[in-house]
Amino acid sequence: MPDSRSTDPDADFISVRDFSYAYGSTQVLHGINLSIHRRRITALIGPSGCGKSTLLRAINRINDLVEGAAPVSGSIHIDGVNIYDPAVDVIALRRNVGMVFQKYNPFPRSIYENTVYGLRLAGITDRAQLDEAAEQSLRLAALWDEVKDRLDEMATSLSGGQQQRLCIARAVALRPRVLLMDEPCAALDPIATARIEDLIAQLRDRFSFVIVTHNMEQAKRLSDRTAFLYRGKLIEEGDTLDIFGNPAQPLTEQYVTGRLV
Amino acid sequence: MLTRRVRGSWRGSALTQRLIRSGFAGSASVTIIVLALIMLFLLREGAGFLGTYRRELETYRRCGLEFCDLVDRPLAQQEDLAGSLRRALSSSLEPLIGQARARRDEALRLKREVDQLTQTQREVFEQAQALPAAQAAAALPEATKALSAALKAASAAVVIAPILSAKQATDLRLQLSTQIPGKEQPLALINQLQQEFLRVDKEAKARFEGLQEAIETLEEAPEDLRETLSELKELALAAKEQATLHHTLEEGRQKLLNAAQNARDPKEKAALLKEAEASHSEPPDESALQAQIAELREPLVLHIGAYSAKVDQLALHLPEAEIQLPEAMELLQKTAQALPRHAAAMRASVPELRQWKADAPVHLRSVLGAFFFGTQWLTNSSWQDFFGFLPLLSGSLIIALIAIAMATPLSVAAAIYCNQFASPREREWIKPVIEFIQAIPSVVLGFIGISLLGDLLKDLSQLPMLSWIPGFPIAERLNMFNAGCLLALMAIPTMFSLAEDALNNVPQAYIDASEALGATQLQTIFRVIVPAALSGMGAAVLLGLGRVIGETMVVLLVAGNRIAIPDFSDSVGVVFQPAHTLTGIIAQELGEVSRGSAHWQALFMVGIVLFAISLAVNAMARAMVRRFELPKS
Ligand SMILES: Nc1ncnc2c1ncn2[C@@H]1O[C@H](COP(=O)(O)OP(=O)(O)O)[C@@H](O)[C@H]1O
Ligand SMILES: [Mg+2]
Numbered sequence: 001m002p003d004s005r006s007t008d009p010d011a012d013f014i015s016v017r018d019f020s021y022a023y024g025s026t027q028v029l030h031g032i033n034l035s036i037h038r039r040r041i042t043a044l045i046g047p048s049g050c051g052k053s054t055l056l057r058a059i060n061r062i063n064d065l066v067e068g069a070a071p072v073s074g075s076i077h078i079d080g081v082n083i084y085d086p087a088v089d090v091i092a093l094r095r096n097v098g099m100v101f102q103k104y105n106p107f108p109r110s111i112y113e114n115t116v117y118g119l120r121l122a123g124i125t126d127r128a129q130l131d132e133a134a135e136q137s138l139r140l141a142a143l144w145d146e147v148k149d150r151l152d153e154m155a156t157s158l159s160g161g162q163q164q165r166l167c168i169a170r171a172v173a174l175r176p177r178v179l180l181m182d183e184p185c186a187a188l189d190p191i192a193t194a195r196i197e198d199l200i201a202q203l204r205d206r207f208s209f210v211i212v213t214h215n216m217e218q219a220k221r222l223s224d225r226t227a228f229l230y231r232g233k234l235i236e237e238g239d240t241l242d243i244f245g246n247p248a249q250p251l252t253e254q255y256v257t258g259r260l261v
Numbered sequence: 262m263l264t265r266r267v268r269g270s271w272r273g274s275a276l277t278q279r280l281i282r283s284g285f286a287g288s289a290s291v292t293i294i295v296l297a298l299i300m301l302f303l304l305r306e307g308a309g310f311l312g313t314y315r316r317e318l319e320t321y322r323r324c325g326l327e328f329c330d331l332v333d334r335p336l337a338q339q340e341d342l343a344g345s346l347r348r349a350l351s352s353s354l355e356p357l358i359g360q361a362r363a364r365r366d367e368a369l370r371l372k373r374e375v376d377q378l379t380q381t382q383r384e385v386f387e388q389a390q391a392l393p394a395a396q397a398a399a400a401l402p403e404a405t406k407a408l409s410a411a412l413k414a415a416s417a418a419v420v421i422a423p424i425l426s427a428k429q430a431t432d433l434r435l436q437l438s439t440q441i442p443g444k445e446q447p448l449a450l451i452n453q454l455q456q457e458f459l460r461v462d463k464e465a466k467a468r469f470e471g472l473q474e475a476i477e478t479l480e481e482a483p484e485d486l487r488e489t490l491s492e493l494k495e496l497a498l499a500a501k502e503q504a505t506l507h508h509t510l511e512e513g514r515q516k517l518l519n520a521a522q523n524a525r526d527p528k529e530k531a532a533l534l535k536e537a538e539a540s541h542s543e544p545p546d547e548s549a550l551q552a553q554i555a556e557l558r559e560p561l562v563l564h565i566g567a568y569s570a571k572v573d574q575l576a577l578h579l580p581e582a583e584i585q586l587p588e589a590m591e592l593l594q595k596t597a598q599a600l601p602r603h604a605a606a607m608r609a610s611v612p613e614l615r616q617w618k619a620d621a622p623v624h625l626r627s628v629l630g631a632f633f634f635g636t637q638w639l640t641n642s643s644w645q646d647f648f649g650f651l652p653l654l655s656g657s658l659i660i661a662l663i664a665i666a667m668a669t670p671l672s673v674a675a676a677i678y679c680n681q682f683a684s685p686r687e688r689e690w691i692k693p694v695i696e697f698i699q700a701i702p703s704v705v706l707g708f709i710g711i712s713l714l715g716d717l718l719k720d721l722s723q724l725p726m727l728s729w730i731p732g733f734p735i736a737e738r739l740n741m742f743n744a745g746c747l748l749a750l751m752a753i754p755t756m757f758s759l760a761e762d763a764l765n766n767v768p769q770a771y772i773d774a775s776e777a778l779g780a781t782q783l784q785t786i787f788r789v790i791v792p793a794a795l796s797g798m799g800a801a802v803l804l805g806l807g808r809v810i811g812e813t814m815v816v817l818l819v820a821g822n823r824i825a826i827p828d829f830s831d832s833v834g835v836v837f838q839p840a841h842t843l844t845g846i847i848a849q850e851l852g853e854v855s856r857g858s859a860h861w862q863a864l865f866m867v868g869i870v871l872f873a874i875s876l877a878v879n880a881m882a883r884a885m886v887r888r889f890e891l892p893k894s
Contacts, residue, residue: 062777095779105770118778
């Protein structure tokens with residue numbers, strides 16, 4: 001097998017190498033190797049507790065907040081930069097790697113303030129600039145038409161699906177290169193889910209997505225590539241069609257056909 | 262057999278469960294019932310207050326005490342005004358006579374000191390003198406010698422302040438050393454110093470003749486007025502005494518009649534009725550009093566007119582030219598401004614006097630007003646008791662505000678530090694230490710306030726470099742600020758714990774979201790965590806306020822217990838004045854009043870209001886938490 005890293009930098013945009021991760025003394029990821037392609041949608045699938053969220057949260061180092069949580073070995077490079085290098089500015093990393101959580105979590109403030117929160121953090125105070133960024137982000141998140149007349153209302157007055165799209169708008173306002181999504185539709189009804197999926201599909205050539213999902217159909221519908229994790233190990237990764245249609249590992253086959261719990 | 266045992270034990274456990282359940286339910290209901298009883302008791306004891314106080318105020322009016330107060334109240338200012346003039350005079354005199362007085366005082370002090378040092382020898386000498394002649398002849402020379410030696414030693418030993426010149430000091434030592442009783446040399450120097458002082462004093466006073474005259478004028482101006490007034494006051498007091506006596510007798514008679522009605526035994530009934538008959542008293546006839554008041558009204562008005570005219574006149578002719586000292590000047594100017602106001606206030610009493618009617622009814626509204634907006638809490642007075650709530654309320658509120666203003670930033674900052682910055686090990690000891698403050702008995706805190714904080718504050722306030730602080734230097738060690746500091750300490754544990762809880766309750770989802778958007782820890786704390794915890798912290802502050810308002814021991818010991826509305830003319834410096842509080846007054850006075858008296862009932866009214874304030878504060882805190890409740894994480 002030829003080394004994809006040297007031939008196609010886009011195919012190795014985020015490169016997880018021999019990555020192991022532990023919460024205190026409990027190791028939950030074991031030697032993960034995974035390449036995430038630029039401007040593609042990568043789905044992480046696997047049974048509950050297999051480490052999908054942990055892997056995702058390792059990519060923007062949001063797990064640094066959890067006490068005792070740290071990588072054990074291996075590395076994660078984004079565009080050739082080792083993000084666990086002590087010289088790396090975590091704040092800058094997180095601005096470049098946006099995240100959307102399973103349960104929509106807008107701040108208890110206005111829709112507008114939620115959208116521009118990241119920009120304000122970055123020190124932008126110019127009202128016109130913020131206004132423009134807010135509009136663009138809300139448009140990107142397909143929310144603008146619904147909220148343009150009520151930007152000053154509390155974010156919590158929106159429906160669940162709208163709140164999740166607001167969270168997406170909040171994340172894209174910083175123009176990250178990567179968007180990490182941890183079961184973004186798990187708390188939503190089917191209609192809201194469909195809208196979020198449409199939105200992700202629309203944005204697919206602007207950002208590189210890594211989406212954790214429980215929903216096999218969603219992975220099939222949305223993603224270009226799929227990685228299957230099981231008990232903290234990466235069992236198989238590849239084109240979504242291959243993973244679902246023609247898996248190389250029996251374990252993968254069992255999981256995608258619903259025979260593994 | 263086996264099944265039965267199982268069933269039996271199952272039943273037993275159901276019974277136990279039921280018992281346990283009802284035990285808990287019982288404790289809950291006991292608490293609620295006790296609370297209800299307390300409220301009921303408070304209300305029952307306090308409810309009579311309005312009636313009793315109304316009756317007292319009616320007597321106050323009917324017997325003419327109110328009439329006297331119409332004049333007496335504004336007239337009270339006259340003494341203050343004369344006082345400030347006297348202070349202006351004495352502070353003007355001081356630089357002129359201070360030296361002479363100090364020299365004389367120093368000489369007198371030295372004489373006392375020598376007397377003290379030689380006291381033993383003097384006593385021996387006096388005993389020897391008192392002996393029969395034969396024995397005296399033997400003992401006296403010895404005693405004289407000893408006394409004279411002691412006098413010499415003492416007058417040589419005393420330290421003389423440099424205010425006396427070297428020559429004066431030598432003379433004084435010499436004169437003091439020869440003070441053998443019976444053969445005293447005249448203390449020439451002391452006499453001389455005294456003469457000198459009197460001369461200087463006279464000269465100085467001559468320079469301020471105008472001011473002295475002004476003081477005399479002001480002091481003598483209301484003489485006629487006061488004379489008429491005190492005549493009236495005597496009449497009023499006598500009438501009040503009669504009215505009170507009648508009321509007491511009447512009350513006793515009613516009780517006897519009631520008892521008689523309930524008595525079964527006809528003999529007993531007859532006895533009771535007879536006793537009741539014996540204590541019958543006619544309601545005092547107040548028409549004579551009212552005629553006298555009517556008769557004295559116009560002379561009184563005339564006196565008021567004359568007095569006010571004199572005051573106005575005086576205001577125009579205050580001898581400002583004589584005064585040079587800035588502080589005396591200031592006093593004089595203030596008095597000059599206050600005098601016309603005083604005269605106006607006196608004149609304003611005239612229409613009130615004319616409109617006043619002894620039999621005007623006292624409305625319930627005005628009784629309520631006299632309690633809730635009354636500016637005087639005056640008890641055990643020989644004239645009239647007043648139960649005005651404002652002095653106590655203002656003391657309680659100011660102290661509570663001081664405490665909250667200090668405790669809020671401290672406890673919130675401590676909570677933020679502990680919750681967000683501290684390492685787990687730091688947290689492990691910070692929290693217990695802060696919560697331990699609660700374990701300090703409040704009487705111990707009061708002790709600290711009296712013995713430590715009071716002196717510390719007073720000493721600090723005397724530092725010249727701190728004199729810019731309003732209210733410094735402070736006059737009283739025990740004051741509202743002192744009490745507020747200690748109450749802040751008492752409120753901190755509650756407020757800290759609740760604020761910490763509020764911070765803890767901020768959903769992790771907000772924190773994650775903020776960090777994922779590139780926030781630094783500080784940004785997350787101040788843009789997300791603190792705002793989200795704000796309502797909880799507000800509730801913490803309110804509950805702290807409730808705790809502080811209800812606290813008794815510390816304020817009783819440390820607040821200074823002066824029953825008066827604080828003087829706000831000193832802006833923020835008002836906090837250094839002493840005050841009394843709602844809680845303190847109950848604790849202090851309830852033990853001393855007779856059950857059922859107006860005073861007793863008034864204290865219960867204060868208790869009811871206190872209870873209502875606490876309830877309101879708690880309800881507000883709850884509403885605040887509920888209103889801004891965060892979504893469950
Ligand atoms: N904060 C944490 N502390 C300790 N263990 C954790 C923590 N979060 C997750 N885990 C453990 O790590 C494993 C992987 O969890 P997670 O990554 O959340 O799985 P997934 O998202 O695939 O359901 C699980 O066994 C879980 O119990
Ligand atoms: Mg998960």
